[in-house]
Amino acid sequence: MDDKIMWVANQQYHLQENLEQVGHLLHNFTMEQVNRVGRFHRSYEKFEMTPLHNLDTLASFVGVRNIFVKDESYRFGLNAFKVLGGIYAIGQYVAKILGKNIDELSFEELKSSEVKDQLGDLTFISTTDGNHGRGVAWAARELGFKARIYMPEGSAAERLQNIKNEGAYAEITTMNYDDTVRYTAKLAKNNGWVILQDTMWEGYEEIPLWIMQGYTTLVKEAVDQLEKPPTHVFLQAGVGSFAGAVVAYLTQCYAQEITFVLVEPYAANCFYESFKQGAPHYVTVGGDMQTIMAGLACGEPNPVAWEILKTYTKIGICCHETVAATGMRVLGNAIGTDPRIIAGESGAAPFGCFYELMTNEHYTELRDGALKIDEYSRVLFFNTEGDTDAENYRNIMWHGKYAK
Structure with missing residues (x-):
């Protein structure tokens, strides 16, 4: 199929009125604040910076100067980045x-x-596809608290077991992600539990913002590891909290303009549909949202992330399952001296889109025109996860699942 990816130019991109309005949100992601987050994370005795891989051979093969992949599959031994947000919150x-003040408290003091x-x-409760919940469960256990984790219908049994292995109560519901979030919010209210969610709604803004700020440690690391600023950044979006945090920090780090591209699955493409509509307000998508990109199966944007991303994202993309699978296979089968990268479905989706538009002439207009990649x-x-569903990873890598 030629339409493995669909794309839309964001009509809100760099509108002056949006740039003026979003300024107060960027104050939550200043250098001072990001350094504060990093100090807290580094107070954990086993903290280590994750690698930034330079794929020089692959860059030459597809025709760009550099390809960099920040590999979060190494983070805290949990195979994903999400723990950064949960533990900081x-x-x-x-x-x-x-x-x-959190500056007065170290991880060990907590x-x-x-x-x-x-x-x-204290009991912390959350909805997750797997990675966020495992991070919350790990953080709660490490600090001597309890955790209850609820997963949407279709979640992988291995991800459920990984959460239980961290000592949390966990179950898979019969609802999609957004409905499960509403369910856990009700449980939290009725039982006096603390909900830890990176999406946001009226009356629940503080903790999601803390989670977004927690993600900035990996962005700061990437900036420190890069010799020059990137020209293009491809980012995966579920509710948009991770992508929003990345964009908010990078736009303040570099004087030059960066082209940001947002990537989602076909089944859960609320940002794509919002960009397509062209209005200043986001739209939501519903249904079961079943996709191998489980970490991106969200139908309603985080409002703060939306304000940031609608202002600075140039192109929105939604992609077929095969695109994420191709990204996994290309990253996992290095050429030349490039390192092998184990990337899960959500972690590989942006790279899969990039590889598709660089190697398929059907997307020449997007590559050469809208994005000006040369x-x-x-x-x-950002490889946000490793093989968090090992069985599906093997089926894709070994047996060619989602090849066409």
């Missing part, structure tokens, strides 16, 4: 209860018996 929540005595028993382009990706 828990830290901020605890600091607020104690009446302290584990102390003194803190536990002041807080008593031999001078430096393209950055």
Whole structure:
């Protein structure tokens, strides 16, 4: 099929009125704030920076100057980046209860018996496709709290078990992601539990913002690892919190304009549909949203992320399952001296889109016209997860599932 990807130019891109309105949101992602987040993360004794891979051979093969992949499959031994947001949000929540600034608390201090005595028993509850929930469960266990994790219908059994292995109660519901979020919010309210979600709604804004800020540690690392700024950044979007945090920080780091491209699955393409509509307000999509890109199966944007992304994203893309699978196979089968990268379905989707538009003449207009990708382009990706569903990873990599 030729339409493996569909794309739309964002009509809100760089509109002056949006640039003026979004300024106050960027204050949440300043260098000072990002450094604060990083200090907290680094207070964990086993903290390590994740690698930024340089795929020089592949860059030459497809005709660009550089391809960089920030590989979050190494983060905290949890095979995904999500823990950065969850643990920072828990830290901020605890600091607020104690009446302290998070700069006064280290990860190890949060584990102390003194803190536990002041807080008593806390239960954190969340909806997840797997990665966020595992991160919340890990953080809660590490700090001596409880976690309850609920997953949408169709979630992988392995991801469920990984969460249970972290000591949390976990189950798969019969609802899609957004309905499961509403269900967990109701449970939290009725039971006095603390909901940790990176999506946002009226009356629930503080914790999602903390989660977004938590993601910036990996972006700051990437900036520190790059010698020159990227010209293009391809980003995956579920509710948009990760992508929004990346864009918010990078736009303040570099004086030059960066071309941001947002990638979603066909089945859950709320940003694509919102860009297509061209209005200043987002639209939502519903249904079961079944896709191998489970981490992106969300139908309603985070409002803060939407304001940032509608202002700075140039192109919105939604893609077929085969595109993500191709991205996994290309990254996992390195050429020349390039390193092999184990990327899960959601982690590989942006790269799969890039590879498709660079190798399929059907997308010449997008590549050469709208995006202006050429031999001078430096393209950055974030592999947000490794093989978090090992069985499906093997089926794709070994047996050619989703090849056509």
